[in-house]
Amino acid sequence: MQPDDATSRRSTDDIGTPPPAPPSPTGAEPGGRDTLQQQGERLTTAHGTPLPDTDHSLKVGPRGPTLLQDHHLREKITHFDHERIPERVVHARGAAAHGVFTGYGAASDFTRATFLEKDRETPVFVRFSTVLGSRGSADTVRDTRGFATKFYTDEGTFDLVGNNIPVFFIQDGIKFPDIIHAAKPHPDREIPQAQSAHDTFWDFVSLHTEAQHHTIWNMSDRGIPRSYRMMEGFGVHTFRTRTAEGHTSLVKFHWKPTLGVHSLTWEEAQLLGGIDPDFHRRDLADAIDAGAFPSWELGIQVFRDTPDQSFEDIDLLDPTKLVPEELAPIQPIGRMVLTANPTNYFAETEQVAFHVGHLPPGIDATDDPLMQTRLFSYVDTQLTRLGGPNFSQLPINRPRTPVNDMLRDGFGQQAVHSGVAPYRPNSLDGGCPVQVPPADGGREDIPVTVEAGPKIRAVPTSFSDHFTQPRQFWLSMSAVEQQHIVAAYSFELLKCSDRTVQERQVACLARIDPSLCAQVADALGMPVPDPDDPLAEPDPSPALSQLGDRWPVDGRRVGVVVDGDDEEAQSVVAALSSAQATPLVIAAHGGRVGRLPVAHAFSSVRSVELDALIVLGRPAPAADADPVGDAKAGVGSRDEDAIDPRVLLLVQECYRHAKPLAALGAGIDVLDATGCEGPGVARADSGPDAVAATTDALASHRVWDRFSSSAN
Ligand code: HDE
Numbered sequence: 001m002q003p004d005d006a007t008s009r010r011s012t013d014d015i016g017t018p019p020p021a022p023p024s025p026t027g028a029e030p031g032g033r034d035t036l037q038q039q040g041e042r043l044t045t046a047h048g049t050p051l052p053d054t055d056h057s058l059k060v061g062p063r064g065p066t067l068l069q070d071h072h073l074r075e076k077i078t079h080f081d082h083e084r085i086p087e088r089v090v091h092a093r094g095a096a097a098h099g100v101f102t103g104y105g106a107a108s109d110f111t112r113a114t115f116l117e118k119d120r121e122t123p124v125f126v127r128f129s130t131v132l133g134s135r136g137s138a139d140t141v142r143d144t145r146g147f148a149t150k151f152y153t154d155e156g157t158f159d160l161v162g163n164n165i166p167v168f169f170i171q172d173g174i175k176f177p178d179i180i181h182a183a184k185p186h187p188d189r190e191i192p193q194a195q196s197a198h199d200t201f202w203d204f205v206s207l208h209t210e211a212q213h214h215t216i217w218n219m220s221d222r223g224i225p226r227s228y229r230m231m232e233g234f235g236v237h238t239f240r241t242r243t244a245e246g247h248t249s250l251v252k253f254h255w256k257p258t259l260g261v262h263s264l265t266w267e268e269a270q271l272l273g274g275i276d277p278d279f280h281r282r283d284l285a286d287a288i289d290a291g292a293f294p295s296w297e298l299g300i301q302v303f304r305d306t307p308d309q310s311f312e313d314i315d316l317l318d319p320t321k322l323v324p325e326e327l328a329p330i331q332p333i334g335r336m337v338l339t340a341n342p343t344n345y346f347a348e349t350e351q352v353a354f355h356v357g358h359l360p361p362g363i364d365a366t367d368d369p370l371m372q373t374r375l376f377s378y379v380d381t382q383l384t385r386l387g388g389p390n391f392s393q394l395p396i397n398r399p400r401t402p403v404n405d406m407l408r409d410g411f412g413q414q415a416v417h418s419g420v421a422p423y424r425p426n427s428l429d430g431g432c433p434v435q436v437p438p439a440d441g442g443r444e445d446i447p448v449t450v451e452a453g454p455k456i457r458a459v460p461t462s463f464s465d466h467f468t469q470p471r472q473f474w475l476s477m478s479a480v481e482q483q484h485i486v487a488a489y490s491f492e493l494l495k496c497s498d499r500t501v502q503e504r505q506v507a508c509l510a511r512i513d514p515s516l517c518a519q520v521a522d523a524l525g526m527p528v529p530d531p532d533d534p535l536a537e538p539d540p541s542p543a544l545s546q547l548g549d550r551w552p553v554d555g556r557r558v559g560v561v562v563d564g565d566d567e568e569a570q571s572v573v574a575a576l577s578s579a580q581a582t583p584l585v586i587a588a589h590g591g592r593v594g595r596l597p598v599a600h601a602f603s604s605v606r607s608v609e610l611d612a613l614i615v616l617g618r619p620a621p622a623a624d625a626d627p628v629g630d631a632k633a634g635v636g637s638r639d640e641d642a643i644d645p646r647v648l649l650l651v652q653e654c655y656r657h658a659k660p661l662a663a664l665g666a667g668i669d670v671l672d673a674t675g676c677e678g679p680g681v682a683r684a685d686s687g688p689d690a691v692a693a694t695t696d697a698l699a700s701h702r703v704w705d706r707f708s709s710s711a712n
Contacts (some may be wrong), residue, residue: 020602036395046075086271086385087135090180091146093194094129095139095228095281096349099338101151101298106335110249110302111241113362115153116333124336125150125396127352128228128284133194138273139280141194142223142488147233147255148354149336153399155441159251159358160462161378165222166234166322169211171463179204179211197495205515206504209466209511210320216470216512217651219488221263221481221546226611226701227283229294229555230262230552238316238373239306240364242446249364250303250316252323254330255296260551262701265657266487268608275606283555285341290582292555295337299330309366315462319370321469324541327600350394353382361443367450388412465536467511472512474539478547480707486516490523502526511535550699554580559610559654559693561586561647561667563617565594568664568687572614575691581698584610588619588644602646604651607653611696612660615651615667618645644671651676658706662690679705 043051050073058070067074088094104539105118113120129146130139145164169179182204185191192198196218205211217223225231233255242492243246264272272279287294299321303311314321342348355378356371365371382391388411391397404423421429436442477485489509493502502524509517510531521528542548558581562569569585573596576583584599591598600609602619621644647670654661657677662682663671671683680703682693697703 012120029345032556042059045072046079056602057674061467070430076681085387088129088385089381090131091129091148092135093133093137093139094127094146094349095284096125096127096342096352097284097294097338098340098342099124099126099336101149101334101336102336102523104332106331107241108243109247110243110251111302111362112244112536113153113158114155115151115158115239115358117359118227122154123152123400124338125152125348125352126336126338127349127354128231128280130194132196133683137194138277140224140269140272142196142218142266142269142276142492143194144218144223145225145228145231147231149255150354150358151234151360152398153360154401156398156401156443157358157399158360158363159354159356160233160235160519161354161356162233162235162253162255162373164225164233165214165217166212166232166236166252167469168236168255168319168370169205169214171210171318171320171368171459172207172369173371173377174369175208176373176377176402179208190497195495198494199498199501201499202493202496203498206501206508209508211461212466212508212512213320213470213473216473216485219485219492220473220477221484222261223488224264224266224269225280226262226264227259227287228280229284229287230257230259232256232261233296236319237368238303238309238366240366240446240448242362242364242444244362248305248446248448250305250309251300252303252316254299254301255336256299256330258295258297259554260549260701261546261547262551264608264682265490266484268657271606271608274435279609284338287555288338288341290555292580292582293337293339295335295636297332298334298336301325301328301334303328303331312460315460317366317368317460318463319368320463320466322386324472324539325543326539326541347394351386351391352396353378353386353391353394355379355382359443361438361441364446391416406433457471468536468538468710470512472541473544474516475538476540476544478545478702481545481547482516483707486519486523486609487655489516489520493520493524503529525535546553547704548635552580553695553698556581556698557584557609558582558612558698559584559586559607559650560606560671561613561615561617561619561650562593562596562598563587563666564618565596566616569593570597571687572616572664572691575688576614579691579695581695586650588622602644602650607650607657607659610654610659613650613654613662614690614694614700615647615661615670616665618666619647621645643670647672654680655706658702658704660694660703662694664690679703 016221043054045051057073059065060065060067060336101115101122101124103116103118107116114120127146127148130137130141130143131146132143147164148161150159170176181198183457185193186200188199205215216463225634235253238250238252240248241251256632275281284294303316309316311323314323356374359365365375383389390410390412393414406424408417408422419429438444459509474482474485493505496502502527504522506517506526507529509520510529513609518528558576560569560572560583562585573583585593585596586600586602586605587593587598588602589598590601620642651661651670651674655674658680660680661671661676662684664684664687668683671681680697682690684690684693
């Protein structure tokens, strides 16, 4: 691809393959992500001049005025002044990790994309996010979660920019500013932060009934995930794929977490907002650090590419509809494991730029009107957020394939392009770069036939059913999940001050389910409306429920209350580690208890940071204990008073949130003092028994039988 006279007329192989001479001025590793790190040990200016002092500005005498001449001072402060960039307008708060995707070789009947070939490994970078909150907002708010994956494939970057909910609020991208303006804080007082529990959100979704399906997912436990590691991911739109032979299919992408789909309770989520606003970010990073690498299987639902682009009366171009797995099973095509945390949050997690249009040969967009708008929006917003058109050169965004694109100049240009002819056709750079026909790996646009019609602003009638699938979702939930949905709608609508907004949403619920509607109306103190039309009776889709299976306990946080170092404590900690759980020793003080490092002191831990608890001792109240009001709740007798109230609170809260509890030896007194018993509460004879009972109960995530309707 290079002209013969490489010295005078090299075509540009810019950032992907820099020219051999002169050497790269940046020392950058071609196509790599770790470039421009600190070099050497000596302090320098940004231009490499060694510096003897960065602690004192240049002044006239030790107490005199500062001199304008102090270039180092001005460089340091000016750079600091510009450290912040605009946050994302949506999905501002995120956490990310690096990993590897390995193909199963199971997709070759549907797509020519080579990264899906058997055993082919592709580096990935995944960013999880909340949608509504600002960059500094809490992780555990009730919201949709973003699940965006950058595959650095050998055929160019593929971004699968999905969510943890398989449907969206709107059917046409032109309404995206409307839903986001409605959901973001009120423009007058700029509250509430990162919440949908306010008038403008419910005003919009109750008027705009195609949002009801996404909204019931938000009101379900899916809106408050236990961990990014325990979420499904969905491409949402239908994509079109094509094989080398030209056979096309319609597909939907699904990520299935190895650890299962699990959630917080609403009370846990609210407490965590104060106790550990970084809970999800910390959980992801801690698990990776501990070697409990999160993993997902990528699967596809495949549909025939028929002219109506529908399946069983579901319009596949409608992003407010899903196709139940029972009707179109998910076919596994690969597996992703996240193995490394980012080195630098800003350089990687903040500067990563995804784009729905980054598609490899063999995968293409469809006419889903939401997807069509997204194809425009992402690069547009990134031009502002990342300060110009060269953000694909940032290390995290660089493809891992050679780049030769004829794009030139602009703010922040990193490449030292050579050659004189960044245009086509040319003869001066030897005709380079040359176009790549599909037969040689070039990406073709799939030549779909589009029926000519009038230019109109309209919605197809096949998009008009807004209530059958929300009803199907409700009918697919277990009793406890339904209780949580009722509680979530009630909480959110009670936060609205406009009665007509509440009434209109309750009228929408009447079109989803009479019992759901009656319970929420009751909570709001209003009459139960009748649905205008008879309700559809869809078959439930059991795959939508989070309950009823058992999953690995890798990386689950199990608190171990220790009162002094004994062999039992060591063996429990070791047994939890061998079960792949994460033991966290909790003791009266920080530091160490014997040989065991203490993760939390009684004064710094709350139950919501744990998945389960094992109590090995009977800690007496510390002389200087300062019991927080509720820590004393339920404690009355002399015996109970002799136990540290913070430990009693820990046990009571774990019990209340249906977490597995076990105790051993003197720890059994603590269970007795709190009156905790029943399913998932083990009074064990030995350390191994306590660990076995805990991990067994954790495999179902919670002790679901323990929930009463008042529990949460
Ligand atoms: Fe996005 N979305 N979106 N979105 N989206 C952005 O791009 C947009 C939609 C999603 O971790 C923005 O670089 C429009 C659906 C994720 O960096 C912006 C529409 C789905 C992320 C944007 C949608 C998503 C974004 C903000 C309606 C799930 C975070 C910053 C047509 C399938 C990516 C940015 C990350 C981010 C626009 C709808 C997922 C403004 C116009 C549907 C996971 O361009």
